[in-house]
Amino acid sequence: MIAFNPRSTWTIYRNEVQRALRTAGQSILAPVLTTSLYFVVFGSAIGSHMDRSVVGMNYAAFIVPGLLMLTLLSESTQNASFGIYMPRFTGAIYELLSAPVGVAETLLGFVGAAATKSLVLAAIILTVSRFFVDYSIAHPVYVLLFIILISASFSLFGFIIGVWADSFDKLGAIPMLFLMPLTFLGGTFYSVDNLAEPWRSVAMANPVVYLVNGLRWCFYGTSDFPIGLSLGIACGFVALCVLVIARIFATGWRIRT
């Protein structure tokens, strides 16, 4: 008995990547444009008037990791959720369910493609942001590791949302109503140390704070928290999502009737 089918995995992966390329304007250009606008508004227009003491460095450079995180979170989630939701919506999922593929092939195919797109997007955003900000990268290997980890974990999370959602409203609700606020309040535009109590304690309950700070440490070597804590939270999130997805496949929840 074959336990894993690499050709099936590659087929799903390639199909999803081709789908993203087919809609490159929407899936690549739009987030790059949005992020660039953030740099223009917050980095140049507002940031140029801010004192370096507010965040301990040039404000435009300070927000680079946060904006990158904002894009990675929303794009990874949306791409993976859309990838699995559409076949469910159109009924084309019958083919996946009737094929000799299991949880490993499905996950690697869908989530791998979503994560790949996020990585490409991250590379484009980092390149484009050089036109607006003169940032540096203190730990390039950690940056790469962190970006891969975040892309993978939120692609997994997006996959869960895509399985859970039974309407386009629900599909968009979690990224818009949950992820976006958590990221905005997660220290993208400010240091948690700038917050007064009790808001600082409230902010500490937001897991995205640790992710943004983790990425910021990778860029500049400084952070509100130890990098180990950030990596631990990211790894824990991946493990949690994998467990949930394994359970979904075992029970057939929202996939098989």
Place this chain on the structure above:
Amino acid sequence: MQSILEIAGLTKTYRGGFTALNGVDLTINKGEIFALLGPNGAGKTTLIGAVCGLVEPSAGSITAFGKDMKHHWRSLRARIGLVPQELTTDMFETVWRTVNYSRGLFGLAPDKGKVEAILRSLSLWDKRDNQVRALSGGMKRRVMIAKALAHEPELLFLDEPTAGVDVELRRDMWENIARLRDGGTTIILTTHYIEEAEEMADRIGIIQSGRIRMVDETQRIMRQLGRIEADFALVDPLPALPPELAQPGLSLSADGATIHFRDAEGAGGSGGEGKAHVAAIAQKLAGLGYVYRSIDMRESSLEDIFVHLLGEPQS
């Protein structure tokens, strides 16, 4: 006859409590075309879904190619193809890509020659670079069949393969299905067109309310359950059926102008006794001096049998 699929006690009760399949037992023979007939909601699509992995059975067992589906699903699914009822595929993909995607999904290496042969056999080769959405309904249905054939399945499920296609295309589709059978593929199809089952199927199963009501060879069903009916249009209407003609199955119409004969069940089919009975009645009428203008004789169709069966209370 070697069986390719054995279903035993298959039951599916949905979360809401609706039982779509209620202890279905069914055996499919290798190389046959089996038609599963039943009214809407009878459980046809659920049965197919249970075998193909779309539906989680509540109870029962499915054995395909001699192996238990629950434990050997990977190797078995690779040998089974499904054409669903709905036209459900990525409509923005080209025909060529979507068929190749199906082949790869089932773990097979790309094979341009095989895919080309499939597309040519379904008259899709000229449309290979077209997006699926640009095709007509009939062509889209062919694409669904091409996708199901891409991994060269030995057992193929066709759920309403000709629903919504015109008569000409339907005939064309029947030829394609017959060719597949000739090539060694076992085919299980569901259909609303009884004529389709009568024309193509080696055996027919009738399902109602999640239970299999009957399974038999098409010709035997026709022979055993079919009947002959005949109308003798009289030149001079009669006030009542003459005593010499008082026999089971004969009756006179209300206006006295037609003698109606309805043979007993099982007298139909080309080899049945029903036609001989009609001939005997014709001779008797002539011998008694009753002149008739015409004889309108007909065999009951599979549709008549189907409607008759479904009208009976379930045992």
